[in-house]
């Protein structure tokens with residue numbers, strides 16, 4: 001349906017017209033700043049909301065256009081608009097329902113962070129509500145893959161702590177070479193490099209790599225595959241991006257840097273601090289005194305407190321065998337963030353998915369051990385870069401008897417006979433296994449699995 005409308009912007013007279021028009025502020029968020037008489041075509045993304053003050057303006061039409069608060073314009077601007085029925089076709093509400101309300105954004109920027117959390121890799125890209133909202137849309141948008149089937153969220157599922165229960169995740173062109181990683185508290189990590197092998201220098205650097213990975217989302221630019229510029233052209237056709245970009249950055253121009261900033265803001269916003277551990281730590285901190293982390297938590301069972309002590313304390317060895325003390329986990333997965341020590345080498349897990357004979361010694365990063373388990377006590381997917389450890393028993397067995405490799409962390413050496421060439425022997429007892437597992441389960445939160453602000457905003 002083609003219609004030709006004559007728009008008249010006459011601030012004084014329009015007020016009267018406005019009352020008769022069905023006015024829904026989601027109907028039209030109009031593109032390109034309109035500063036002079038102009039011809040608008042259906043391919044334009046109209047964005048006027050910050051440009052024109054107060055009043056819906058329309059002549060000879062059934063289409064309502066709402067102008068939100070803005071600054072003054074010249075008293076009279078008129079132009080002709082050839083619109084191919086496009087204004088009514090697009091509304092944020094048609095795409096997001098009530099999931100995104102630009103006038104009432106979710107809180108991402110000012111979420112409470114416990115004051116015992118010291119790590120923060122935000123650097124020059126602080127979270128804003130609109131930036132993280134744009135990041136959320138990008139994170140869930142399958143249009144960011146070459147065949148419209150895969151989004152970040154296909155491999156990072158909220159219900160599993162933003163990881164995947166599959167050993168290898170499925171991308172546009174096959175399976176990933178490593179297991180997906182939980183995205184819990186990525187912001188609060190001493191190690192600022194990302195991926196298991198730390199190949200991304202920052203979270204911003206990481207953010208567009210999956211999009212450009214030929215297996216994951218496919219805009220690699222290699223072997224005839226489209227590149228990031230063609231993705232940006234594609235995104236310009238999706239009407240919600242100009243709107244979101246304009247709100248986030250002041251204009252509608254899509255760039256890789258802006259995508260990185262928005263996605264990184266959303267990922268950094270994913271935080272989990274409502275675990276049983278946090279409740280207990282809060283209590284002992286409010287009581288004052290030294291070694292609050294090591295004190296028994298009053299909200300813990302005896303087993304959980306014993307598990308905590310095992311986790312936090314280093315082993316005492318004789319002749320390379322642990323004879324007393326703890327299990328030394330905290331040396332590398334330091335409480336209260338439970339993030340990985342940035343000096344860690346590998347932990348003896350050196351497998352490669354799908355190739356029993358290959359080894360990979362390069363993996364030295366781990367996600368936070370928070371939310372390793374879900375709220376029902378099940379692992380949020382298999383563990384380690386190769387997804388090889390599928391039960392807590394297997395994880396404990398691994399650390400109990402470590403096999404040496406050339407890039408093994410020194411803290412995991414010194415086994416029987418001592419020295420660098422022997423892996424640790426923890427001699428973990430049956431009771432200690434129960435206690436360690438009980439403690440690790442206290443690191444699981446609940447809000448991060450259910451809060452809508454991290455959920456899929458698309459209604460289709």
Ligand code: HEC
Pocket residue numbers: 139150151152153154155156169170171172176177178179180181182183186193194195196197206207208210211215216217263267365366367
């Ligand atoms: C096809 C599955 C898949 C898709 C799609 C995917 N990821 Fe991942 N993601 C993974 C895998 C697998 C890893 C671990 C890869 C590695 O270390 O080599 C990972 C790692 C990460 C990490 C590193 C976490 C850490 O603690 O180091 C972040 C952050 C991340 N992904 C965010 C994203 C974002 C943002 C997107 C979308 C732009 C995305 N992922 C798309 C599978 C996927």
Ligand code: HEC
Pocket residue numbers: 182196327328329330331332333340344345346347349363364365366367369372382383384385386395399409411412
């Ligand atoms: C020397 C440092 C070091 C010590 C000590 C250590 N870890 Fe790790 N841990 C790592 C590294 C590095 C990884 C990532 C390994 C990989 O996938 O290649 C890891 C991975 C893990 C994972 C998998 C996380 C995931 O998301 O898949 C778990 C679980 C874990 N460690 C538990 C423990 C426990 C429990 C202890 C104590 C018994 C412990 N670690 C001691 C360095 C260490």
